[in-house]
Amino acid sequence: MKKLLKEYANSLGIEYIGIASAGPYYDLREILEQRIKKAYKSDFEEDEIEKRIDPSMTLEDAKSVIVCLFPYYVGNIESSNISKYTYGLDYHKIIAKKLEQIGEYLKGKINDFIYKAYVDSGPLVDRYLAYKAGLGFYGINTHIINEKYGSYVFIGYIINNYDFESDKAIERTCMQCKRCIMACPGSAIADDFSINPFKCRSYISQKKGELSELEKDILRKDNLIFGCDICQDVCPHNKMIKKTNIGEFKDNLIFSIDYDELLAISNKEFIRRYKNRAFSWRGKKILLRNFNIINNSS
Numbered sequence: 001m002k003k004l005l006k007e008y009a010n011s012l013g014i015e016y017i018g019i020a021s022a023g024p025y026y027d028l029r030e031i032l033e034q035r036i037k038k039a040y041k042s043d044f045e046e047d048e049i050e051k052r053i054d055p056s057m058t059l060e061d062a063k064s065v066i067v068c069l070f071p072y073y074v075g076n077i078e079s080s081n082i083s084k085y086t087y088g089l090d091y092h093k094i095i096a097k098k099l100e101q102i103g104e105y106l107k108g109k110i111n112d113f114i115y116k117a118y119v120d121s122g123p124l125v126d127r128y129l130a131y132k133a134g135l136g137f138y139g140i141n142t143h144i145i146n147e148k149y150g151s152y153v154f155i156g157y158i159i160n161n162y163d164f165e166s167d168k169a170i171e172r173t174c175m176q177c178k179r180c181i182m183a184c185p186g187s188a189i190a191d192d193f194s195i196n197p198f199k200c201r202s203y204i205s206q207k208k209g210e211l212s213e214l215e216k217d218i219l220r221k222d223n224l225i226f227g228c229d230i231c232q233d234v235c236p237h238n239k240m241i242k243k244t245n246i247g248e249f250k251d252n253l254i255f256s257i258d259y260d261e262l263l264a265i266s267n268k269e270f271i272r273r274y275k276n277r278a279f280s281w282r283g284k285k286i287l288l289r290n291f292n293i294i295n296n297s298s
C-alpha cells in the first residue's frame with residue numbers, strides 16, 4: 001500500500017512523501033515545554049500541547065501520519081519585496097487539494113479509511129513530522145532542510161487510520177555554520193535550534209496593530225514588506241538547490257507589491273485583486289503600515 005501511495009503522490013508532482021508514526025511524540029513535548037518556559041509560543045500556534053504531540057486527539061483511530069513536501073523555490077529575485085513563499089497563488093489551497101486527492105485515492109483502496117488533512121493550520125508540528133518522516137533534517141534556523149530543494153518547502157500532512165510503516169528520520173543536522181544567527185535582523189535565532197518568534201521579522205511583518213520601536217527597527221533592516229527570507233537565503237544548504245517541480249508554484253507569480261497601487265485601491269479592490277495570495281491574509285492596512293515603517297515615513 002505504501003508503494004501505491006508513493007506512486008500516486010508522485011503522479012501529483014509530490015516527490016517527497018514519508019510516514020511518521022502516530023506518536024505520541026514525547027520528545028517533542030519537551031521541546032514545546034521549553035518554548036513555553038521561554039515564553040516563545042506565539043498566537044499563531046495551537047495552545048494545547050497534548051493536541052500537538054498526539055494525533056489521536058485529532059483523529060481518534062490515528063495509526064500513522066502521511067507527510068508531504070511541496071518545494072516552492074523559483075530563484076532569487078533581486079527586485080522582490082515579498083517573501084519567496086508568497087510569489088505564487090496561495091499554497092494553502094493548492095496543497096489542500098493535493099492532500100485531499102491522496103486521501104480520496106486511499107479511500108478507494110483501503111476499507112474504512114478515514115483521514116484528516118492539514119496544511120499550516122493543523123494541530124501537529126509540521127516540521128517535526130517532516131523530520132520524523134525522513135524528508136529532511138533540522139537547520140539551526142529551525143527550518144527543515146531537504147537534500148534536493150533546501151528549506152524552501154511547504155509541508156502538508158494527513159492523519160489517518162491505516163498503519164503505514166514509518167520512515168526513519170535522517171540523523172543529522174545542518175552544517176551549523178551559524179550564518180543564519182549572524183544575519184538575522186531580529187537576533188531571534190539561538191544556537192540551540194530555537195527562534196524567538198517575537199523578534200522574528202517575518203512574525204512582526206504579519207503582526208496586527210501598532211508596532212513597538214524595537215519591532216519597527218527590526219522591520220527596517222530589510223526591504224520585504226511581508227515575511228523575511230534572510231535565514232534561509234544565507235544558508236549554504238540552499239545553494240545549488242533545484243527549483244520547484246510543482247507547476248502551480250511556477251505560474252502566475254508576483255514578486256513585488258507596488259506602494260502607490262496599494263495606496264490608491266480600496267480594501268474591496270485589494271481583496272478582489274489579491275485574495276488568492278498568501279501575502280494578503282492580514283489585509284492591505286498591515287502591508288501599508290510595513291511600507292511606511294520601512295520607508296521611514298511614519
Ligand code: SF4
Nearest residue numbers: 184200201228230231
Ligand atoms: S525569518 Fe528573518 S527575522 Fe525570522 S529568524 Fe529568520 S532571519 Fe531572523
Ligand code: SF4
Nearest residue numbers: 139174177178180235
Ligand atoms: S545558515 Fe548555517 S547554521 Fe543556519 S541553518 Fe544553515 S547551515 Fe545551519
